[in-house]
Amino acid sequence: MKRFQLSYLLSFLCAMTAFSAHASDAHKVVAKGDAARGQAIASTVCVACHGPDGNSPLAVNPKLAGQHAEYLLKQMMNFKTPEGKQPERVSAIMNGMIAAYDEGQMRDLSAYFAAQTQKGEAATNKATVELGQKLYRAGDQAKGLPACAACHGPAGAGMPAQYPRIGGQFAEYTEAQLKGFREGSRANDPNKMMRMVAIKMTDAEIKAVSDYIAGLH
Numbered sequence: 001m002k003r004f005q006l007s008y009l010l011s012f013l014c015a016m017t018a019f020s021a022h023a024s025d026a027h028k029v030v031a032k033g034d035a036a037r038g039q040a041i042a043s044t045v046c047v048a049c050h051g052p053d054g055n056s057p058l059a060v061n062p063k064l065a066g067q068h069a070e071y072l073l074k075q076m077m078n079f080k081t082p083e084g085k086q087p088e089r090v091s092a093i094m095n096g097m098i099a100a101y102d103e104g105q106m107r108d109l110s111a112y113f114a115a116q117t118q119k120g121e122a123a124t125n126k127a128t129v130e131l132g133q134k135l136y137r138a139g140d141q142a143k144g145l146p147a148c149a150a151c152h153g154p155a156g157a158g159m160p161a162q163y164p165r166i167g168g169q170f171a172e173y174t175e176a177q178l179k180g181f182r183e184g185s186r187a188n189d190p191n192k193m194m195r196m197v198a199i200k201m202t203d204a205e206i207k208a209v210s211d212y213i214a215g216l217h
């Protein structure tokens, strides 16, 4: 009898959690970001480093213009520092910058930056462009390095919701992120997808592919 009651209680609890998870999913779908509200924050705060429309003037600050909203939101959530815990993505600057905003505001910001048009960079190193392109399009089968294009698309536009746009980004930023994934200082990639890629790359390959990606639009 006791056992029966317990299993009944458990299945009831499971049904309740399933229901509430479902209900909050529905809430998320309804809560689309408002780009105009996002612009109000972007033009007073984020503008200092990311430019008025997410086309950052300096290479240390990544371009946000035209990035997928889902990816932007995920990064902002990952920069948040839960009380007493390490943030999922560590950045001395962004961990502080994002602290003031709640999920609704982060959605608004994501909607705003996603709706802007990226001004892409260009590849600058003729000597490595061929290697960069080969790695991007085909990877390196001999060492099990997958093609970047498989996840980020042939033109670097990414695939929402999971795979970010990387084409046109500053080479310096791309290089720093790849090294971060390789060393594990950036570890917020689902299923270690990027850490498993970057660990197979040499410095020279990272440099070549980052330069190639800057010119990929």
Ligand code: HEC
Pocket (backbone or CB within 6 Å): 041, 042, 045, 046, 047, 048, 049, 050, 060, 061, 062, 063, 064, 072, 075, 076, 090, 091, 093, 094, 097, 098, 109, 176
């Ligand atoms: C003082 C400069 C500065 C300000 C102001 C700033 N950022 Fe950033 N942001 C950075 C830097 C630097 C990085 C790269 C962090 C890293 O290397 O991991 C970054 C990264 C990001 C990323 C991740 C981009 C990617 O491609 O993964 C997002 C999203 C972002 N910022 C959003 C914002 C928003 C929204 C605001 C305004 C509320 C803002 N930032 C204000 C400097 C800044």
Ligand code: HEC
Pocket (backbone or CB within 6 Å): 062, 074, 135, 136, 146, 147, 148, 149, 150, 151, 152, 162, 163, 164, 165, 166, 174, 177, 178, 188, 189, 190, 193, 194, 197, 209
């Ligand atoms: C198996 C799929 C997969 C492959 C293959 C892959 N990536 Fe990624 N990449 C991802 C995912 C997923 C993310 C987003 C991680 C996150 O959520 O923070 C990402 C993120 C990135 C970022 C960070 C973007 C930003 O704005 O901060 C860079 C740079 C990047 N990838 C470059 C590459 C390069 C270069 C290659 C090829 C050498 C490659 N990726 C291959 C899945 C992949």
